[in-house]
Amino acid sequence: MTESIPPKDEKQPRDAAFWAQRVERLEVSDVPDGASNVNVHGRREVGALQGFGQLWQKTYRVRLAGVEVTPGETVRVWKERFPELQPQNSRFYPSMAGVAPGEVLFISATVGGMPVHTGVRVIYADDESFTVMTPEGHPESGWNTFSAHADEDGTTVAQIQSLARANDPIYEIGFRVVGATEQERLWMHVLKSLSANFGVNEPVSLEKTCVDPKVQWSQIRNVWHNAGARSMVYTMMAPLRWRRARSRR
Amino acid sequence: MSGAAHGGEGLHASLQSLRGEYEGVRELERKRRNDMPQAQVTMDVRRVEGNVSVIDVKGELTAFAEGVLMDAYNQASDGRVRAIVLNFEGLEYMNSSGIGLLVTLLIRVNREKQKLLTYGLSEHYRSIFQITRLDDAIGIHDSEEEAVRAANAA
Numbered sequence: 220m221t222e223s224i225p226p227k228d229e230k231q232p233r234d235a236a237f238w239a240q241r242v243e244r245l246e247v248s249d250v251p252d253g254a255s256n257v258n259v260h261g262r263r264e265v266g267a268l269q270g271f272g273q274l275w276q277k278t279y280r281v282r283l284a285g286v287e288v289t290p291g292e293t294v295r296v297w298k299e300r301f302p303e304l305q306p307q308n309s310r311f312y313p314s315m316a317g318v319a320p321g322e323v324l325f326i327s328a329t330v331g332g333m334p335v336h337t338g339v340r341v342i343y344a345d346d347e348s349f350t351v352m353t354p355e356g357h358p359e360s361g362w363n364t365f366s367a368h369a370d371e372d373g374t375t376v377a378q379i380q381s382l383a384r385a386n387d388p389i390y391e392i393g394f395r396v397v398g399a400t401e402q403e404r405l406w407m408h409v410l411k412s413l414s415a416n417f418g419v420n421e422p423v424s425l426e427k428t429c430v431d432p433k434v435q436w437s438q439i440r441n442v443w444h445n446a447g448a449r450s451m452v453y454t455m456m457a458p459l460r461w462r463r464a465r466s467r468r
Numbered sequence: 469m470s471g472a473a474h475g476g477e478g479l480h481a482s483l484q485s486l487r488g489e490y491e492g493v494r495e496l497e498r499k500r501r502n503d504m505p506q507a508q509v510t511m512d513v514r515r516v517e518g519n520v521s522v523i524d525v526k527g528e529l530t531a532f533a534e535g536v537l538m539d540a541y542n543q544a545s546d547g548r549v550r551a552i553v554l555n556f557e558g559l560e561y562m563n564s565s566g567i568g569l570l571v572t573l574l575i576r577v578n579r580e581k582q583k584l585l586t587y588g589l590s591e592h593y594r595s596i597f598q599i600t601r602l603d604d605a606i607g608i609h610d611s612e613e614e615a616v617r618a619a620n621a622a
Binding site for chain 2: 231232233234235237238239240241264265266267268269274276342343345348350352362364366380382430431
């Protein structure tokens with residue numbers, strides 16, 4: 220795993236400590252208990268420009284009305300309790316360093332009954348926001364930014380903004396059929412859990428914009444890294460791995 | 469008469485108190501407005517040789533810069549402009565929302581069949597373009613001359 224850019228001298232910009240260091244490919248030395256490193260180590264990161272499908276910007280918000288909590292406090296809790304706020308079918312496994320620039324978070328999700336092992340890397344984290352970027356094979360290609368800010372009447376608003384497209388044609392079909400709704404339910408669940416953590420029960424709003432309706436046929440080969448297909452093969456091969464391990468003893 | 473005078477004093481005192489409260493509320497409003505994050509950025513637009521516009525970005529590129537950036541793009545872009553060059557020599561701060569804005573801008577630029585190029589990025593910001601892989605789609609150049617030359621190339 221990587222570390223954030225250390226400030227070299229006084230001329231470093233104020234944001235220098237918040238950004239992760241550039242890596243050619245994800246390198247993972249420690250895998251947290253329960254996580255699977257099937258589709259993470261060695262993968263390149265992919266942003267909103269490298270995926271296949273339509274590019275969507277989705278913004279989910281919840282107002283933490285009626286409680287005295289600052290945006291900084293909200294994000295601090297969010298970083299600390301990130302895995303606990305996820306639904307049952309989407310498990311996040313942070314490293315020991317937690318949500319910090321350069322750290323990889325492993326994901327084991329179940330989509331339509333099938334396992335998908337993948338991850339994300341924290342590319343940016345400050346006191347009031349953090350952003351994760353997806354690797355090759357992840358269902359999406361892009362970023363998710365988790366942040367909090369004060370609205371006009373001073374109430375803290377927790378927000379998730381994703382800017383991403385489906386990584387390959389299989390995922391694109393999946394998103395159009397049912398995946399997009401499932402994904403929206405997931406992030407709404409996270410905001411509901413976060414607000415419940417502060418004793419708030421407010422509705423979650425969603426604004427979505429199709430930033431680029433075109434699919435990028437030039438990225439069709441992304442399907443080679445499809446984490447869903449690879450996770451399925453990995454799961455099917457489990458008995459074989461078990462037998463091989465037994466014969467080595 | 470004296471009752472009326474007393475009544476007048478009472479009314480005066482109430483008005484004074486109301487005025488005080490109103491001033492207090494106004495002060496709080498002013499303070500809150502100052503506390504609210506605003507765009508800390510300016511973007512000046514220049515038309516340079518050929519059909520190229522340069523946007524000089526000075527300050528912070530965050531979510532709050534969206535309006536300023538899109539206004540600058542609208543000003544920089546008309547039917548004849550073939551390329552938009554972002555001058556980042558004055559860039560002081562950028563977070564991940566700023567990167568998101570650049571993606572949105574790039575999609576708009578591509579839709580208009582224009583090119584998007586940059587120059588003046590420090591080592592740090594070049595590295596961020598590489599991390600987020602914006603450098604795959606946005607040309608990065610060392611100087612304005614080089615960027616304009618690339619913009620005018622076929």
